Amino acid sequence: MKPLNHKGETEAEFLAAYDVSQYIRPSVATDIAVFTVRDRENLDYRKLPEKSLQLLLIKRKDHPYVGCWALPGGFVEPAESLDQAAQRELKEETNVDNIYLEQLYTWSDPNRDPRTRVISCSYLSLVDSSRLAICGGDDAEEAAWFSVSSNMVEENRLKTENGWHVEKKIRLSFQNEIESFDVEIVQIEEEGVKLNPVNWNILNPGKLAFDHGQIIWYAIERLRNKLDYTDIVFNLMPELFSLTELQQVYEIILGKELIKANFRRKISDKVQQTNHYTKDLGHRPSQLYKYNPSWNKHKDIL
Amino acid sequence: MKPLNHKGETEAEFLAAYDVSQYIRPSVATDIAVFTVRDRENLDYRKLPEKSLQLLLIKRKDHPYVGCWALPGGFVEPAESLDQAAQRELKEETNVDNIYLEQLYTWSDPNRDPRTRVISCSYLSLVDSSRLAICGGDDAEEAAWFSVSSNMVEENRLKTENGWHVEKKIRLSFQNEIESFDVEIVQIEEEGVKLNPVNWNILNPGKLAFDHGQIIWYAIERLRNKLDYTDIVFNLMPELFSLTELQQVYEIILGKELIKANFRRKISDKVQQTNHYTKDLGHRPSQLYKYNPSWNKHKDIL
DNA sequence: ATAATAGTGTCTTTCAGACAGTATAGT
DNA sequence: ACTATACTGTCTGAAAGACACTATTAT
Numbered sequence: 001m002k003p004l005n006h007k008g009e010t011e012a013e014f015l016a017a018y019d020v021s022q023y024i025r026p027s028v029a030t031d032i033a034v035f036t037v038r039d040r041e042n043l044d045y046r047k048l049p050e051k052s053l054q055l056l057l058i059k060r061k062d063h064p065y066v067g068c069w070a071l072p073g074g075f076v077e078p079a080e081s082l083d084q085a086a087q088r089e090l091k092e093e094t095n096v097d098n099i100y101l102e103q104l105y106t107w108s109d110p111n112r113d114p115r116t117r118v119i120s121c122s123y124l125s126l127v128d129s130s131r132l133a134i135c136g137g138d139d140a141e142e143a144a145w146f147s148v149s150s151n152m153v154e155e156n157r158l159k160t161e162n163g164w165h166v167e168k169k170i171r172l173s174f175q176n177e178i179e180s181f182d183v184e185i186v187q188i189e190e191e192g193v194k195l196n197p198v199n200w201n202i203l204n205p206g207k208l209a210f211d212h213g214q215i216i217w218y219a220i221e222r223l224r225n226k227l228d229y230t231d232i233v234f235n236l237m238p239e240l241f242s243l244t245e246l247q248q249v250y251e252i253i254l255g256k257e258l259i260k261a262n263f264r265r266k267i268s269d270k271v272q273q274t275n276h277y278t279k280d281l282g283h284r285p286s287q288l289y290k291y292n293p294s295w296n297k298h299k300d301i302l
Numbered sequence: 303m304k305p306l307n308h309k310g311e312t313e314a315e316f317l318a319a320y321d322v323s324q325y326i327r328p329s330v331a332t333d334i335a336v337f338t339v340r341d342r343e344n345l346d347y348r349k350l351p352e353k354s355l356q357l358l359l360i361k362r363k364d365h366p367y368v369g370c371w372a373l374p375g376g377f378v379e380p381a382e383s384l385d386q387a388a389q390r391e392l393k394e395e396t397n398v399d400n401i402y403l404e405q406l407y408t409w410s411d412p413n414r415d416p417r418t419r420v421i422s423c424s425y426l427s428l429v430d431s432s433r434l435a436i437c438g439g440d441d442a443e444e445a446a447w448f449s450v451s452s453n454m455v456e457e458n459r460l461k462t463e464n465g466w467h468v469e470k471k472i473r474l475s476f477q478n479e480i481e482s483f484d485v486e487i488v489q490i491e492e493e494g495v496k497l498n499p500v501n502w503n504i505l506n507p508g509k510l511a512f513d514h515g516q517i518i519w520y521a522i523e524r525l526r527n528k529l530d531y532t533d534i535v536f537n538l539m540p541e542l543f544s545l546t547e548l549q550q551v552y553e554i555i556l557g558k559e560l561i562k563a564n565f566r567r568k569i570s571d572k573v574q575q576t577n578h579y580t581k582d583l584g585h586r587p588s589q590l591y592k593y594n595p596s597w598n599k600h601k602d603i604l
Numbered sequence: 605a606t607a608a609t610a611g612t613g614t615c616t617t618t619c620a621g622a623c624a625g626t627a628t629a630g631t
Numbered sequence: 632a633c634t635a636t637a638c639t640g641t642c643t644g645a646a647a648g649a650c651a652c653t654a655t656t657a658t
Contacts, residue, residue, distance in 0.1 A: 005364045024380045025327035028421055046630080046635055062307045078326045078419060082410040106408045106423050108384040117380055119330055121408050163595035192595040231493075244637075261639070262621060283636040284628040293465035293494040348608055348657080546610075563612070564648060585609040586655035 026108075026117040030086040031073035031212065033104070033219035034094065034125040036132055036145070037236045037249050046282035051248045052147040054129075055174070055216065056093065057208075059142040064114045065209035069174070071216070072143070073120070086123045093143060100126040100235035105218055112211050122215045124222055126235035146174040150220050150255070153184075163192015169203065170217055181206040183213040224253055231270055234291040240276055242286040243267075270295045328410075328419040332388040333375035333514065335406070335521035336396065336427040338434055338447070339538045339551050348584035353550045354449040356431075357476070357518065358395065361444040366416045367511035371476070373518070374445070375422070388425045395445060402428040402537035407520055414513050424517045426524055428537035448476040452522050452557070455486075465494015471505065472519055483508040485515040526555055533572055536593040542578055544588040545569070572597045 004010060034056040039049035057069040072093040076085040086101055104122040112118065154169035166189040173182050183206035188199045200214040208216075226232045227250060236249055247263050269292065276288040306312060336358040341351035359371040374395040378387040388403055406424040414420065456471035468491040475484050485508035490501045502516040510518075528534045529552060538551055549565050571594065578590040 003368045005368050009365065025329050026378065026380070027327050028330060044635095048636075063311065066305045066307050076328065076410070076421075078328070079412050081412060082408060082421070103407060105405060106384060108378070108423075110381050110383060119378075119384070121410075192593075242637085259620095259622065260637085261623085261641095262619095264638080266620080280630080281636080282630050283634070284630090284638085286637055291494075346608095350609075544610085561647095561649065562610090563614095563650085566611080568647080582657075583609080584657045585607070586611085586657095588610055 026119045028076045028082075029073055029118055029120045030076065030082055030089060030123055031071040031107075031120050031215055032086050032090055032101075032123045032125050033071055033216055034090065034099075034127060035148075035219070035223065035236070036127045036129045037252065038129045038145070040147075048244065048248075048281075051245075051252055053149070053252050054145040055148045057144055057146055057174070058093070059144070060209055061141070068205075068207050068209040069144075069146070069212075070209035071122075071212050082121045086121075086125075090125060093141075094127065094132065096127060096131055100232070102222075104215070104222060107211060107215065109211070120215075122218070124219045126223075126232065128236055128238050130238040144176055144178070146176045146180075148216065148220070149173045150217060160190075160192065163190070165190055172206075172213060172216060174206070174208075179207075181208075183208050183216075185213045185217055187217070220253075227253055228266075231291065231295060234270075237291070240274060240288040240290055242278060242288055243271070244286060246271070246289070328421045329415075330378045330384075331375055331420055331422045332378065332384055332391060332425055333373040333409075333422050333517055334388050334392055334403075334425045334427050335373055335518055336392065336401075336429060337450075337521070337525065337538070338429045338431045339554065340431045340447070342449075350546065350550075350583075353547075353554055355451070355554050356447040357450045359446055359448055359476070360395070361446070362511055363443070370507075370509050370511040371446075371448075371514075372511035373424075373514050384423045388423075388427075392427060395443075396429065396434065398429060398433055402534070404524075406517070406524060409513055409517065411513070422517075424520065426521045428525075428534065430538055430540050432540040446478055446480070448478045448482075450518065450522070451475045452519065462492075462494065465492065467492055474508075474515060474518060476508070476510075481509075483510075485510050485518075487515045487519055489519070522555075529555055530568075533593065533597060536572075539593070542576060542590040542592055544580060544590055545573070546588060548573070548591070 036054050036056075037051050038054050040052055042049040056072060058072050060066055060068050060070050072089055074085070074089050076082060080088065082103065083101065087099075090099055090101065091097060102124045104124050106119060106121045108119045110117055112120070150170060150172050152168055153171045154167075156167045158165040158167075168187045168189075169184060170187060171182055171184050174180060182204070184203040186201045186203050188201065190197050200211070200217075202211065202213055205213065223232070233246070233249060233253075237246065243264055244260075246267065247258055247260065250263065251258055271289040272292040274288050274290055277285040278288065279285050338356050338358075339353050340356050342354055344351040358374060360374050362368055362370050362372050374391055376387070376391050378384060382390065384405065385403065389401075392401055392403065393399060404426045406426050408421060408423045410421045412419055414422070452472060452474050454470055455473045456469075458469045460467040460469075470489045470491075471486060472489060473484055473486050476482060484506070486505040488503045488505050490503065492499050502513070502519070504513065504515055507515065525534070535548070535551060535555075539548065545566055546562075548569065549560055549562065552565065553560055573591040574594040576590050576592055579587040580590065581587050
């Protein structure tokens with residue numbers, strides 16, 4: 001026998017009588033921070049090209065924030081999950097399939113979008129730039145890659161009764177051939193207070209739309225944190241790469257220089273040697289490596 | 303001069319004409335996994351009481367899943383953020399303010415709720431059981447604390463073309479004075495595949511409603527991971543505690559025993575001595591400690 | 605005295621960081 | 632020969648893990 005509710009209805013009866021329209025519903029969207037790593041222009045033929053971390057942005061054609069740059073994304077459709085929505089949007093923007101995609105954080109300030117209540121689930125996506133060459137780009141929208149760099153430019157620590165009030169000012173710099181702009185955000189942490197320990201504010205939105213500066217900063221932090229304990233970085237690498245290239249990618253993401261010998265020791269079990277080498281570079285060729293898929297994330301299972 | 307969009311409207315004109323009802327909108331809810339740690343019944347007066355990790359569940363009074371247990375939560379209201387919604391629900395359920403609350407993951411399978419499309423943003427919440435004593439509990443709903451334990455009971459690794467297909471079977475056991483039940487879920491990881499690397503399935507829902515088994519597992523994993531690199535554990539501790547108590551909490555969350563001397567070294571800079579001691583316990587008293595709020599999470603800022 | 609827990613000292617291994625050294629292509 | 636990069640060896644010090652030892656209370 002089927003269980004009944006307090007009104008004595010079966011589940012089928014209950015569902016038939018259920019009024020879907022009784023609550024006010026927010027719009028739900030996805031916003032995707034798509035990163036890739038590309039070589040900058042090279043001047044000296046003997047030197048290795050510098051790499052830069054690049055982010056895909058879309059120029060807004062309509063209000064609000066007309067003319068500003070925004071993360072690709074869009075509204076979720078009734079029959080798809082957020083992952084599927086993000087994947088669909090990404091395909092529309094970059095025309096590339098099977099891209100790394102990971103949910104980040106859901107942003108829900110009631111006033112984050114002046115049009116109406118929009119809750120946005122943000123995603124981190126990583127693409128290897130060699131695959132991206134295929135990408136035709138969408139015609140209707142103006143999409144562009146910007147190199148991003150982030151710097152903490154200020155940190156203030158104030159002692160409170162039970163801990164610390166920490167304000168960090170972060171500057172994100174966006175740059176490409178055509179334009180460049182800076183965005184400044186403040187991350188406020190209440191250490192020792194239990195509720196809502198972290199908050200973000202936009203100090204200077206630059207040419208970025210909505211709260212996308214915060215999303216981008218959150219994405220960069222996630223990427224940075226996951227670098228060492230996951231294999232996430234290989235989503236930014238081509239099939240074959242030299243260890244120096246891999247190190248350069250680590251360096252631009254972490255924002256600091258690493259010592260070669262130590263780096264190689266540390267990543268040695270994440271990669272496999274191949275028989276390929278670079279050549280014609282004006283110096284000693286380097287052996288090419290590939291990702292070692294049998295690398296074990298979870299060493300603690302003994 | 304104000305910027306215009308492609309139709310030549312100002313932002314004010316655009317917003318006035320904007321039709322909010324043009325898209326189908328999902329319902330958005332929060333689900334909160336509230337954990338606490340409590341002592342079990344003690345038999346031998348000389349022995350220390352065992353501790354257990356407890357989770358708050360609500361008995362469903364209506365379809366769907368009548369009579370099953372669910373995480374506390376509810377729909378988001380138009381003028382509140384998800385954090386505020388979770389906080390409000392939590393206050394309604396536990397009657398405690400200023401509780402640790404952290405966003406976990408947003409679950410969005412189109413069919414996760416048979417009533418209508420519901421997207422749920424899950425939260426992890428931690429309460430110290432000594433504060434919980436104040437909690438009157440809500441009258442209308444039947445809420446109960448269950449001790450939870452999680453075990454990985456099976457792991458299958460299949461080699462694929464580019465990596466591994468890993469299936470992990472996890473059993474969650476729920477238990478209190480009145481009832482107990484098990485839930486089995488499967489976590490499927492596609493290592494080496496870039497898109498959607500992790501998925502969850504319910505093998506045996508037990509007496510848990512919706513996809514809440516997955517949410518609970520996700521919450522436990524997050525808690526486990528954050529134990530060592532954050533100060534999250536102190537949200538589960540009273541103001542004063544002995545290092546043995548702290549170690550017990552670590553042990554029940556991690557599901558393994560730790561070596562005392564090493565544990566004490568490791569957490570030494572997260573805690574502060576006090577002049578208080580336990581007494582009347584039939585053995586040597588232990589010094590009581592408190593959280594050291596000036597512990598620095600970020601050692602890497604040199 | 606005994607049971608039960610509190611708390612400390614130290615050895616070993618592992619690993620991160622720093623740095624110096626050797627090797628090899630192209631011009 | 633020179634430049635620029637590729638690649639390796641090894642020292643140091645910090646931290647993790649394992650284990651043995653001493654200390655102190657209530658009964």
